[in-house]
Amino acid sequence: MPPIITAFEQSPDRGQGLARDMRVRWALEEVGQPYEVRLVSFRAMKEPAHLALHPFGQIPTYEEGDLALFETGAIAFHIAERHAGLLPEDxxxxxxxxxxxxxxxxxxxxxxxxxxxxxxxxxxxxxxxxxxxxxxxxxxxxxxxxxxxxxxxxxxxxxxxxxxxxxxxxxxxxxxxxxxxxxxxxxxxxxxxxxxPAYRRAFADQLAVFTGKRPGREEGDA
Amino acid sequence: MPPIITAFEQSPDRGQGLARDMRVRWALEEVGQPYEVRLVSFRAMKEPAHLALHPFGQIPTYEEGDLALFETGAIAFHIAERHAGLLPEDxxxxxxxxxxxxxxxxxxxxxxxxxxxxxxxxxxxxxxxxxxxxxxxxxxxxxxxxxxxxxxxxxxxxxxxxxxxxxxxxxxxxxxxxxxxxxxxxxxxxxxxxxxPAYRRAFADQLAVFTGKRPGREEGDA
Known part of the structure; x- marks a missing residue:
């Protein structure tokens, strides 16, 4: 099961890359880890189900098996610890x-x-x-x-x-x-x-949420 | 060699515990790690020698052998990773x-x-x-x-x-x-x-910089 992240259903910036899910998408792309996205509305972000994942009612969250995280720095660190490419070994x-x-x-x-x-x-x-x-x-x-x-x-x-x-x-x-x-x-x-390249893939994927156009690399998908 | 941290020579709060060296002192006390303190003046914090340690000209910094860190979250994490008591094992x-x-x-x-x-x-x-x-x-x-x-x-x-x-x-x-x-x-x-207790020891030590009174636990020292 790939990890699931949350992102805005309606982004304040219409996909210009400023919503904080970009940081997590980018980190996942850098390490080549596929992921799924669950979109949440502004209203749903303040409801108990989402608050159980993110007590401050924001996005993104990160769910992977029985681990649930919020806070982009912590999610990026978690990804960086488990996959090569984002943290030096020394x-x-x-x-x-x-x-x-x-x-x-x-x-x-x-x-x-x-x-x-x-x-x-x-x-x-x-x-x-x-x-x-x-x-x-x-x-x-x-x-x-x-x-x-x-x-x-x-x-x-x-x-x-x-x-x-x-x-x-x-x-x-x-x-x-x-x-x-x-x-x-x-x-x-x-x-x-x-x-x-990882940033560009992440950017295209988050933009596609709002334009409805799926990014190029997924064109061959079903 | 114990690690060396930096702290304000003249604290804006006169030792009421709000200067950020408290976070590092507290973490070190929680894990029982002795440390030394080097006091820096506001002027020295903006000079090249300190900026080489902390590009944003603040305190605290943390020096341990050939490692130099700034940013309290990162220093606390470094201490927590290397000593038991601040991070769960799971x-x-x-x-x-x-x-x-x-x-x-x-x-x-x-x-x-x-x-x-x-x-x-x-x-x-x-x-x-x-x-x-x-x-x-x-x-x-x-x-x-x-x-x-x-x-x-x-x-x-x-x-x-x-x-x-x-x-x-x-x-x-x-x-x-x-x-x-x-x-x-x-x-x-x-x-x-x-x-x-670790907080109280850290608080007493940072307060002693300004009162000149050494905290009780050091009374037996030379």
Missing amino acids: ANARAHAVMWMFASVNTVEPPILELANAKLLEGDKPWSMERLPLVEERVRTRLKQFSAHLGNADWLDGAFSAGDLMMVSVLLRLKSSGMLDEYPNLSAYVARGEAR | ANARAHAVMWMFASVNTVEPPILELANAKLLEGDKPWSMERLPLVEERVRTRLKQFSAHLGNADWLDGAFSAGDLMMVSVLLRLKSSGMLDEYPNLSAYVARGEAR
């Missing part, structure tokens, strides 16, 4: 990859979430225009630090890892803001992630 | 503990960080009074969901784990707001964490 390099997974969601993503909230939840408030530059500066602080650290490297620690997968996924949320373009090495880093 | 239970580590920093902490920013960085802005209740509601959404999930359980998944350590640490940031008191099972959960 113990120190592996600890570094885990470090970058946590850094992506706990140091880089929070100001990006705050910026998203400022736009989506407070865009109509009287303070919105004056406040937005403050929030953007908090994002820039992190981007500047991360840009300085990454330098000209292709990936964070040699080969692509689950740390890169999570960091690229988090930075992708900034794409429409244009802020990534202020840091050419970061926009190139994100573009390298998007160019990976 | 594979599924272990994946759950990791899930809660990520959930604490990526789902519960972001609105708490946003609330802290609203108070610390925007408390003097004209919109502060009107905006604060909106931000508090985002925190309450998470607290309500987590309270419903935790119910009457002592810990998240049976025995205390690194998931509880991280979740209690994140919730502790709300203590002064009084918001935890709205959810009696959550304030009891946090109090159970604070009552653990």
Whole structure:
């Protein structure tokens, strides 16, 4: 039985890759693990059956036999631990990859979430225009630090890892803001992630949910 | 050689346990691992020597032989992987503990960080009074969901784990707001964490940096 993940029945971004199931789809594609998708509505996400899987009423979830998980970092780590391709074998390099997974969601993503909230939840408030530059500066602080650290490297620690997968996924949320373009090495880093065949397959599959067009690689299916 | 962690030379909270080195001190105490502390000034945190350890210029860091880590979730996981006491042995239970580590920093902490920013960085802005209740509601959404999930359980998944350590640490940031008191099972959960001997030793040690009083358990030392 392949693992089953959940994704939005109606995605806020209409399949542009920002829903968090992308992170799990991408991880599964990187390791070549087939999976099934169960779509859930916004209403069903707040009902007991889904809350039993995900106490915070979100997607994605991950079910595999008698294991049920939520939280993209934890699901990506679970996949990376059980399949080759996303975590280095050397113990120190592996600890570094885990470090970058946590850094992506706990140091880089929070100001990006705050910026998203400022736009989506407070865009109509009287303070919105004056406040937005403050929030953007908090994002820039992190981007500047991360840009300085990454330098000209292709990936964070040699080969692509689950740390890169999570960091690229988090930075992708900034794409429409244009802020990534202020840091050419970061926009190139994100573009390298998007160019990976596994990312492209995952993207096509999640987009197909909304366009109704099945991605090319499945054209021969029944 | 015991591992070396970094902590604030001058803590913004004067040793009330909110600086993030507490999470690492607590994890090390839970597993009975001695450690050393190197204090860093705010200025030194932004200088090249520290940025080489922590690209985002924060504390804590963790150095052990040729391994250097930052990010509390990753350091706690590293400690938990190498010593008994913070991760269950059963594979599924272990994946759950990791899930809660990520959930604490990526789902519960972001609105708490946003609330802290609203108070610390925007408390003097004209919109502060009107905006604060909106931000508090985002925190309450998470607290309500987590309270419903935790119910009457002592810990998240049976025995205390690194998931509880991280979740209690994140919730502790709300203590002064009084918001935890709205959810009696959550304030009891946090109090159970604070009552653990390992927490108390870690708290006393980080407080001693600022009071100059060495904690009781070291009174016999040279």
